[in-house]
Amino acid sequence: MxxxxxxxxxxxxxxxxxxxxxxxxxxxxxxxxxxxxxxxxxxxxxxxxxxxxxxxxxxxxxxxxxxxxxxxxxxxxxxxxxxxxxxxxxxxxxxxxxxxxxxxxxxxxxxxxxxxxxxxxxxxxxxxxxxxxYPSGRPAAVPAPVPSGWTVHAPAAVDWAELAGMHAAFNAHRPLSTVRDAADWELRVPVWYAPPTRTLVARFRGQPAGYLVSRWTPGHVQVVEVAVRPDRPDALSVLFGAVARAAADHHVRRCTARLPADPAVVAALPALLTEPVTETxxxxxxxxxxxxxxxxxxxxxxxxxxxxxxxxx
Missing domain, CATH: 3.40.630.30 (Gcn5-related N-acetyltransferase (GNAT))
Known part of the structure; x- marks a missing residue:
């Protein structure tokens, strides 16, 4: 028994x-x-x-x-x-x-x-x-250059506390999004977005304006998170352009933008994707x-x- x-x-x-x-x-x-x-x-x-x-x-x-x-x-x-x-x-x-x-x-x-x-x-x-x-497609065929006043870099050690406020503001009215607390930024976010996941930070005249998290595999890049300051929606185009340029440099032919149908995201999407289609x-x-x-x-x-x-x- x-x-x-x-x-x-x-x-x-x-x-x-x-x-x-x-x-x-x-x-x-x-x-x-x-x-x-x-x-x-x-x-x-x-x-x-x-x-x-x-x-x-x-x-x-x-x-x-x-x-x-x-x-x-x-x-x-x-x-x-x-x-x-x-x-x-x-x-x-x-x-x-x-x-x-x-x-x-x-x-x-x-x-x-x-x-x-x-x-x-x-x-x-x-x-x-x-x-x-969310949309996917080919990376933008002619990636835009970095506009004047902007820099985009991938820090060796991401200062998540610096980015937390942008995430909170970008998602302040987004249904189904989690309200992250300090423990999330100290523990959960760094674990989920640890290398080889890559994080880009866009700065305008030295001040952080947005960030983007992506995952790269041979022939494919997946954008899994973005957030920008409310007064700098143009940071999305800057970040998307940086991903498209990296995709071109590495001969990546497929890009998945696992992003919401946010008006600012939709407006900036041509900087990232060509002829997007919808995935579920x-x-x-x-x-x-x-x-x-x-x-x-x-x-x-x-x-x-x-x-x-x-x-x-």
């Missing part, structure tokens, strides 16, 4: 078995790194434990996310969902999602958010997918907790709604 399965929050004694599960399920080292550096992570990590071994896990992270009405919602971000191969198909993850939902409700979360490549796992738990759209990201899923379904739907369907990769869970 097999040992019974216990469903409960994680304790410090579970960490070695939990991390072994995640090392088996995920290739990215940041999963255990971020979890280990979150002081409140254990009570928000729900486990299925059998014979002192963690066989399945679901982690919940509280996040402050902008809604469609101009306010900010407390949201339960689901992450690090994993199950050992021999324990799959037994309903463990569904049970853990129920427990995580109860913790979110007690904590006052309005709704829950997750990103996944296997949406079918979550449909029976009440999660519904949504779609983000269907990995996001949401579920109401205290909010109504209509409230949640308005957020994910709002014009310009977007969730930046550094805010993934």
């Amino acid at each position: 097999s040992a019974p399965v216990e469903f409960r929050p994680a304790t410090a004694a579970d960490v070695p078995s939990l991390h072994a599960l995640w090392d088996e399920a995920f290739t990215d080292a940041h999963v255990t790194e971020l979890h280990g550096r979150d002081p409140g992570s254990l009570p928000r990590t729900l486990l299925a434990v059998q014979a002192a071994t963690v066989v399945a896990a679901v982690h919940y992270l509280p996040r402050r996310i902008r809604n469609a009405a101009g306010g900010i919602d407390l949201v339960g971000g689901v992450a690090n969902v994993a199950s050992r191969a021999e324990s799959r198909g037994r309903g463990h993850v569904r049970r853990l999602l129920e427990l995580a939902g109860a913790v979110m409700a007690a904590d006052g979360c309005a709704w829950s958010l997750l990103f996944t490549g296997t949406p079918g796992v979550y449909l029976s738990s009440g999660y519904r997918p949504f779609t983000l759209r 990201d269907d990995t996001g899923m949401v579920r109401p907790v205290h909010a109504t379904p209509g409230h949640v739907r308005a957020i994910v369907e709002a014009p310009g709604a977007f969730h930046w990769p550094a805010d993934y869970l």
Whole structure:
């Protein structure tokens, strides 16, 4: 007879078995790194434990996310969902999602958010997918030169604190975007945007005016985040032009601009892309907790709604 399965929050004694599960399920080292550096992570990590071994896990992270009405919602971000191969198909993850939902409700979360490549796992738990759209195409054929008064450079060590205010202003009214705190800029952003991800900073007459984060692979560049000062929307064209020039220098033929349909972004896009087409990201899923379904739907369907990769869970 097999040992019974216990469903409960994680304790410090579970960490070695939990991390072994995640090392088996995920290739990215940041999963255990971020979890280990979150002081409140254990009570928000729900486990299925059998014979002192963690066989399945679901982690919940509280996040402050902008809604469609101009306010900010407390949201339960689901992450690090994993199950050992021999324990799959037994309903463990569904049970853990129920427990995580109860913790979110007690904590006052309005709704829950997750990103996944296997949406079918979550449909029976009440999660519904949504779609983000963004452009891609060939890099601009004739990249613009750097205008007078501007400089663009890739710092060896990014001063994220210097850029935080631009991000906050650029996304102040963007539904689905996360309101980052100091801990996010100190921990999560540097982890998600660590090298080989590249960050460019644009300065106008020596003052920071915008930044851009990109990822390069052979033949392809993906722009994954931008932000500019409200009084310097022209920084977008400067940054886009710098990416297009680098693409030309390295014979890169494909560019994905994983960016929102922001009017300033759209206006500057010719500096980055030629003949753009629309791509979709269907990995996001949401579920109401205290909010109504209509409230949640308005957020994910709002014009310009977007969730930046550094805010993934």
